[in-house]
Each structure stands twice: as C-alpha cells, then as structure tokens.
Amino acid sequence: MPPPSRRSGRPRDPDVDRRALAAAREVYGERGWSGLSLEEVARRSSIGKGSLYLRWPTRAALLVAAVRDRARFVADLDTGSLREDLVTFAEQWTAFATSVDGRLVERLLVDSHRVPEIAGALADDAYPEHVRGARTMVRRGIERGELPAGTSVALVADLVAGAVRNHVATTPAHLAARDDARGYAAAVVDTVLAGVRARAQPSP
Numbered sequence: 001m002p003p004p005s006r007r008s009g010r011p012r013d014p015d016v017d018r019r020a021l022a023a024a025r026e027v028y029g030e031r032g033w034s035g036l037s038l039e040e041v042a043r044r045s046s047i048g049k050g051s052l053y054l055r056w057p058t059r060a061a062l063l064v065a066a067v068r069d070r071a072r073f074v075a076d077l078d079t080g081s082l083r084e085d086l087v088t089f090a091e092q093w094t095a096f097a098t099s100v101d102g103r104l105v106e107r108l109l110v111d112s113h114r115v116p117e118i119a120g121a122l123a124d125d126a127y128p129e130h131v132r133g134a135r136t137m138v139r140r141g142i143e144r145g146e147l148p149a150g151t152s153v154a155l156v157a158d159l160v161a162g163a164v165r166n167h168v169a170t171t172p173a174h175l176a177a178r179d180d181a182r183g184y185a186a187a188v189v190d191t192v193l194a195g196v197r198a199r200a201q202p203s204p
C-alpha cells in the first residue's frame with residue numbers, strides 16, 4: 001500500500017501580499033510606528049488578521065517587509081558596465097529617496113534606533129535588496145577587471161549610496177527642483193571610481 005501523499009499548504013497569494021504591504025505603508029506613513037496596528041492594516045487591505053499573522057509574525061516584521069518591498073528595483077540593474085550600473089543606481093536612488101516610499105525608508109531607519117522591535121526585525125535581514133544589489137554591481141565590476149582585485153565592495157557601494165543620501169537630505173527644496181540628477185550621479189560615480197583606481201596605483 002503506497003504511503004499517503006502529503007498535502008501541500010495553500011499557495012501564497014501574491015495579491016494578498018501586495019494589498020497587505022500597501023496598507024501597512026499607508027498606515028505607517030499616516031500614523032507612524034505608534035499608530036501602526038495589524039487591525040488597521042487588516043481593515044484597509046480587507047485581509048483577515050489571521051492571514052497577516054501567517055505571513056508576518058509581528059507588526060515590525062510586516063513593517064520592514066512593506067517598506068523594503070519598494071526598493072527592490074535596484075537588484076535588477078545590470079547594464080554590463082560598472083560605471084553605467086552605478087550611475088543608473090545613483091540616479092534612480094535619488095528619485096526614490098525623494099519619493100514617499102523613500103521617506104518611509106528613512107523613517108524606518110530612524111525608528112529602528114528607538115524601537116527594539118524594529119531593530120530586531122531589521123537584524124533578521126540586515127542587508128536589504130538595494131544594499132545587496134549595489135554590492136553585486138561592484139562585485140561584477142571587479143570580476144570584469146573594471147576595478148582592481150581586492151577593492152572593498154562595501155566601501156565603493158557605501159560611498160555612492162552615502163553621497164546620494166546626504167545630497168538628498170541636505171539639498172534645499174528650491175535647489176533640488178532644478179537639480180541635474182543624472183549629472184550629479186555621474187560626477188559621484190566618476191569621483192569614486194577614479195579615487196579607487198588611483199589608490200590602487202603603486203607609489204612613484
């Protein structure tokens with residue numbers, strides 16, 4: 001007699017995930033961490049609270065998933081050129097950082113320093129898609145010989161992303177409206193790459 005077959009669980013419905021994550025971002029944007037509740041997310045998304053708990057065990061886990069979900073575009077960048085990858089990343093990240101979703105990322109980072117639950121949820125996935133994506137670009141560039149072997153992947157990615165983040169945070173609104181995002185992105189990337197290559201040259 002053949003052994004009984006195992007019943008697989010119900011397939012995860014991507015539309016349920018999409019609605020839940022969108023509702024979580026909406027509530028967090030309006031009310032912050034203190035006003036974020038699974039009850040309100042369930043109400044706005046028309047998803048049962050039990051279904052939310054099956055996917056995300058805590059509201060912090062739901063929040064981290066919701067905020068990070070909007071920054072996944074970076075992982076898809078691969079033009080075949082490290083410079084073009086990084087310039088495109090910096091340009092797109094500038095646009096993202098000034099958007100509603102980008103501001104939620106900044107809010108999440110600020111809240112993580114004062115809310116242990118959020119810090120714990122972030123620790124479970126310390127490197128989000130945009131960080132892994134940027135580092136993958138640099139790693140590919142090293143493998144193609146566009147940067148010297150031994151170049152710090154994290155340093156190059158951090159220099160580019162950090163410059164963008166600081167630029168967005170400190171540029172007044174009236175200047176940001178006239179900002180040449182592509183030109184700034186190219187200038188940042190060219191400066192970083194030139195510095196890395198020059199540092200690798202032997203001293204005269």
